[in-house]
């Protein structure tokens with residue numbers, strides 16, 4: 001039998017279903033039903049191992065733990081993680097050694113194409129349409145200065161690129177990695193993916209250092225952005241051959257109570273769980289087991305590749321960490337209870 005295409009789509013900062021319900025008062029039943037109709041099963045208690053993109057994505061791709069308690073993000077480590085996200089990791093090596101063509105959709109500076117990539121889909125850092133749209137808004141220039149390149153349109157384009165790729169024929173099997181910088185803030189997309197630029201929807205996190213009064217509108221805007229992204233993802237999966245393997249995950253959840261602005265040893269249990277609860281759904285070949293209900297991201301590609309090889313799955317025990325903001329953060333990674341330890345062990 002020919003090898004199936006494998007799509008790994010990372011939706012940056014997509015909340016898990018139960019968090020969508022409790023924090024955003026949105027029922028994801030519709031999305032879940034669509035995934036199930038398309039043959040994907042959902043791991044409803046899935047968790048990230050790391051709280052930040054720069055560690056979470058390389059760890060998912062490599063199927064290993066890359067930072068332990070107390071580890072700081074040194075410039076050397078930062079470069080190492082960057083290269084892993086760019087393609088120097090176990091998953092890419094596995095697929096390439098089996099004749100797969102590796103297609104890489106960049107999501108941000110943390111997931112640029114490395115030298116292993118066969119087909120690089122660049123993240124557009126400059127976009128003419130958007131710059132025209134910006135310049136017509138009074139706050140356009142301010143946003144540009146504060147946030148740098150406008151990410152929303154670029155991320156939407158990557159989703160459309162995936163949809164296009166999904167419906168094209170291939171000669172050799174593909175491993176498609178896509179880091180989509182959505183539903184990550186800014187919150188400029190309505191539920192039908194129309195762009196609406198407004199100052200109160202800007203910022204890089206759902207909560208940000210915002211005045212409390214802004215939060216109801218921001219929570220609503222985030223859930224609308226999720227609705228847009230979910231519909232796009234369903235469209236992509238519908239365009240794929242039914243035999244293709246599809247893995248949809250988020251790298252971490254959102255932060256709605258200002259977590260990223262307080263020191264990590266002061267996060268409450270609720271704040272930690274909101275950030276580490278992730279979306280995870282997969283359509284694996286028929287003979288493979290489903291993702292475990294409480295899968296952690298480090299094991300996802302281990303499960304996929306072991307099953308494609310018809311090998312015994314070697315899962316790692318779950319460990320979870322809140323990791324530093326960046327190289328200037330002087331404190332190290334903080335270990336927090338694993339999902340099975342919640343309620344039994346104290347949070348630090």
Ligand SMILES: [Zn+2]
Pocket residue numbers: 012013052053251252
């Ligand atoms: Zn992220």
